[in-house]
Amino acid sequence: DIPVTQSPSTLSASVGDTVTFTCRASQSFSNSLAWFQHKPGKAPKLLIYKTSILETDVPSRFSGSGSGTEFTLTISGLQPDDFATYYCQHYETYWTFGQGTKVEVK
Amino acid sequence: EVQLVESGGGLVQPGGSLRLSCEASGILFSGSEMNWVRQAPGKGLEWIAYINYMGSATYYADSVRGRFTISRDNAKKSLYLEMTGLTNDDTATYYCVKEKVQRGRRQYVFDVWGQGTKVTVSS
Numbered sequence: 001d002i003p004v005t006q007s008p009s010t011l012s013a014s015v016g017d018t019v020t021f022t023c024r025a026s027q028s029f030s031n032s033l034a035w036f037q038h039k040p041g042k043a044p045k046l047l048i049y050k051t052s053i054l055e056t057d058v059p060s061r062f063s064g065s066g067s068g069t070e071f072t073l074t075i076s077g078l079q080p081d082d083f084a085t086y087y088c089q090h091y092e093t094y095w096t097f098g099q100g101t102k103v104e105v106k
Numbered sequence: 107e108v109q110l111v112e113s114g115g116g117l118v119q120p121g122g123s124l125r126l127s128c129e130a131s132g133i134l135f136s137g138s139e140m141n142w143v144r145q146a147p148g149k150g151l152e153w154i155a156y157i158n159y160m161g162s163a164t165y166y167a168d169s170v171r172g173r174f175t176i177s178r179d180n181a182k183k184s185l186y187l188e189m190t191g192l193t194n195d196d197t198a199t200y201y202c203v204k205e206k207v208q209r210g211r212r213q214y215v216f217d218v219w220g221q222g223t224k225v226t227v228s229s
Binding site for chain 1: 150152156167201213216217222
């Protein structure tokens with residue numbers, strides 16, 4: 001399976017900011033890329049799948065894009081509830097997660 | 107309410123065994139592909155095992171293949187993970203996870219997660 005690398009590992013931001021995370025692969029793959037939000041002690045939450053499809057009930061400030069070897073998650077207008085760690089996930093033969101990007105208060 | 111509830115975690119010695127369970131409610135469990143995902147302390151998420159809706163196909167990550175066994179009982183709406191030969195590297199929170207299905211088609215992504223059960227391997 002193709003490993004995926006997330007950057008940055010930590011991102012400092014303020015409420016209202018627009019933030020973007022990147023998930024990169026060493027080889028091009030299809031649009032089987034998903035994004036999750038994870039808070040300590042809670043279950044991870046699916047935000048986006050197939051690169052850009054917003055999961056039901058996920059706020060529209062979250063958006064995903066990309067193709068080939070580079071995919072991005074953007075939060076337009078960061079809210080207090082958005083401070084968390086975000087993971088990308090790729091499926092090929094098996095499921096592979098990126099290392100995560102932690103969004104912390106600036 | 108859609109819910110997955112894991113149980114069975116705890117403290118176990120290296121080389122020991124443990125069986126995790128996951129009880130589902132609010133979903134069509136017998137039609138759901140299920141997985142286990144874990145997160146070691148301070149680390150990211152790691153997929154470790156998959157089972158199809160009938161229980162006839164299973165896949166494992168290299169890190170657990172040969173030591174862990176995933177199984178299910180659709181009548182009991184339950185998923186299991188039998189873990190043997192445990193090492194310190196298996197210390198983690200283990201999540202029971204359902205794969206998303208849309209219009210009858212697998213989406214190869216996880217849409218329902220349990221709260222997790224903690225496994226600590228230590229002497």
